[in-house]
Amino acid sequence: MARTAKSVWENCLSFIEDNISPQAYKTWFEPIIAVKLADNSLSIQVPSKFFYEWLEEHYVKLLKVALTKELGEKAKLIYSIKMENTYGNKQPYTEKIPSSQRSNVSAQEVNVQLKNKSPELKNPFVFPGIRNVKIDSQLNPNYSFDNFLEGDSNRLARSAGMAVANKPGGTSFNPLLVFGGVGLGKTHLAHAIGVEIKDKYPEKTVLYISAEKFTQQFIESVKKNTRNDFIHFYQLIDVLIVDDIQLLSGKAGTQDVFFHIFNHLHQNGKQVILTSDKAPVDIQDIEQRLLSRFKWGLSAELQQPDYETRISIIKNKLYRDGVEMPEDIIEYLANNIKTNIRELEGAIISLIAHSSFNKKDITLSLAKKIVENYVKNTKREVSIDYIQKVVSDYFQMDIEVLQSKTRKRHIVQARQLAMYFSKKLTKASLASIGSQIGKRDHATVLHACKTVNNLSATDKQFKKYVEDLNKKLNS
Structure with missing residues (x-):
């Protein structure tokens, strides 16, 4: 049986796998593709220049032993680096030869290697024409551990x-x-x-x-x-x-x-x-x-902060802003804004602002008014998982049934409604929605949205489904 590049490389991989950790094997050897076998030379394709350099630095001895076992003492390994964005370039990849083998390489191959040498390193955070090797951390010093209060939730x-x-x-x-x-x-x-x-x-x-x-x-x-x-x-x-x-x-x-x-x-x-x-x-x-x-x-x-943590967050925020607030108002805020810290801090800021601009004391009635408006106007983030749960509960079926391959009419309609509301209420792409709702493609999601719009206009019962679910998801 004739030996091929693939069979030789597979034998090498069996030896290599036995001599390194599973994680290193997966990371550095599974992505390699055997390209060509010519006499005692094996060509392998690697994903990047960095990949090639890493193999040469860390695994060259192991590769040499594995290849010698397969092809003998004169074995040679030729790296092919798959080039990115070679628009208009007919050469599919550049051959990279380890320095130890360059004595056997033609002048043309060496020139190819030098032509594709990487240009000087550029910092993607620096605008063209501005020389600056210092890397700005992009960190916000206002976010510290001092004002990240600890609670059971975090x-x-x-x-x-x-x-x-x-x-x-x-x-x-x-x-x-x-x-x-x-x-x-x-x-x-x-x-x-x-x-x-x-x-x-x-x-x-x-x-x-x-x-x-x-x-x-x-x-x-x-x-x-x-x-x-x-x-x-x-x-x-x-x-x-x-x-x-x-x-x-x-x-x-x-x-x-x-x-x-x-x-x-x-x-x-x-x-x-x-x-x-x-x-x-x-x-x-x-x-x-x-x-x-x-x-x-x-x-x-x-997780969502518990009551004690919410109290601490409010008091810390007030202390940092130099504002005093009666205890009953602090407790009212903590009891009525439970979803997240951003909403809680936003309500405090609104309350302080209303008090300052209108030159009024912070009272419980003002707090109630702010919280009522704030909670009402703060649209809750709805996820695709949440939409599937609401739709499944509404139609009294398991989520697994909703996502299944079955073509039963009432299940198909429930699935289409989940897709429709996912498109309407989230920023997810059609492909992402389809993937999460039973591994469908984007065309299926597009069809589902059209079907829901058509049925809403012609079927009274279906229109009621849409209205009911709309209320549940926006309540």
Whole structure:
């Protein structure tokens, strides 16, 4: 039986897998593709220049032993790096040859390697024409541990954050993923950890960035063909804080680049801190290999603050603003605004503002008026999971039935209504909605929305379903 590049490489992989940790094998060897076998030379394709450099630095001896076992003493390994954005370039990849083998390489191959050398590293936070190698941490010093009050709802996350701040990259909380609903303090805690690290370790490079901004920078690097610069910049960071990581959902290219940055930082003892509006297991449209890395460290949930914590938050806010407020009003606010800290602080600010502008004392009746208007005008964030639950309860069926493949009319209609309200009440893409409601595609969601609109206009009973669910979801 003739030997192929694939069969030779598979034999090498069997040997390699037995000699390194499962995680290292998954990270550094599973993505490799065997390309070509010519005599005693095996060509393998790797995803990036950094990937090639890492293999050469850390696994060259292991690769040499594995390849010698298969192809003999004269075995040679040729790396092919899949080039990104080679618009108009007919050459599909650049061959990268380890320095130890360059004596056997033709002049043409060496020239190809030199032509594709990465340009000078650029900082994606610096505007063109402004030379500045210093990396601004992008941290808000107003968000500190001092004003992030501890309670039962956040004790684990806060304690883990303090441990990370005291010893970044040196605890088992790497990555530290803080998750929870809107306005519960995820961003505050992420900044507080970064601020504390900068205070304790001024020499460390700390960077806070939202996942949305990270995506924008990546897209820009693709347009300008500076993807390697973008990756290398992030590999310089000692503590990387990424807010709202769930926004990478459905963005395959950004996920891929973040995967390589994460691996580099983690394996070099750097600290990664992430925030999300849901637990890793509930994040949709994120590659499994990335989700598994989110679970390496600690996932800590921020829950709605209990009554005692809400009282402490109000008193702390008033103290910082230099405002006095009667105890009965503080208790009224704590009893009536329970959903999140942002709403609670917003109501306090509104109350103080009304009192100041109208030159009136802060009274219980004024507090009731503010709270009534504030709660009424604060639209609650509705998730796709919540919509599915409300629709399933309304039609008295399990969520599993709603998401199933069955074509029974009443189940199909319930599913279409869940899709319709998800499109109407959330910012999720059609693809994301379909993925979360029974792994459907975006076309199915589009069809569901059209069907609901058509049936609402022609079917009285169906119109009542829409009205009832609309009230439940907006109450």
